[in-house]
Amino acid sequence: MITIETSDLHSTDSLNLIERLSLELKTLTGDSGKSHFNVSSMDESGCLWILARDENRRAIGCGAIRPLTVNIAELKRMFSDRSIPGIGSALLAYLETWAKEMGYRQIWLETRHINLRAVNFYIKNGYIPIDNYGPYIGRDDAACFAKCL
Template sequence: MITVEKSDPHSADSCHLIEKLSAELASITGDSGKSNFTIDSMDEGRSVWAVARDSRGNATGCGAIRPLTENIAELKRMYSDRSSSGIGHAVLTFLETSVKSMGYKEIWLETRLVNHKAVNFYQKNGYVQIKNYGPYVGREEAVCFAKLLPG
């Protein structure tokens, strides 16, 4: 059984998951992804840091949302250690529910084209490709997605 809850992004479990994600991203894409995310960005209002735990309480995944605009949240630092199936989906569902309850209308995200597992995961979960936004404009290695939240 997987549980997901809001967590402190500065906690030891969170920092460990962020480092595992950064190492995995660096091996897949050549970039750790740290340049477009800082833990301090979670201090902004309408941000959420979430951690998934298995039935023994071990931290197995994480993800974050932060504001892009009044109506659009950005999904960041999604990670699953793949120790059991469904971790990523559980984190994504938790964050989508959180976003909707905070009044956002859409979620946007960026991943790398070469990260096929992530691209497939987001498409399977209803995300559609959009034009690259913000720091990803003009970056051919990046692909951006969005999902409209049901009203």
């Protein structure tokens, strides 16, 4: 059983998952992704930080939404420890539902082409490739996606 809940981004569980994601990204892509996610940027309105927990209340995944524009949310720091099936799907469904309820019309995200697990996950969940945006413009290693809500 997976439970999704809003959480404090500064909690021990949150910080541990962020570090695990950063280490995994650094190993896979050579970049931890930390330069495109500032914890303080999550303090503005229109942001949400969530954790996935297993039946023993162990933190097993995380994810965030933050505003890019009034109508577009950006998906950030999605991570699953893959300890049980469905963590990523549960996190994504929760974030998409929340974003839609908040009035966002689209969700955009960036991952790396080399991160095939993430690329395939987002495509499977209805995300389509878009031109690179913001800090990812001109970066051949970046793969950007969007989904209409």
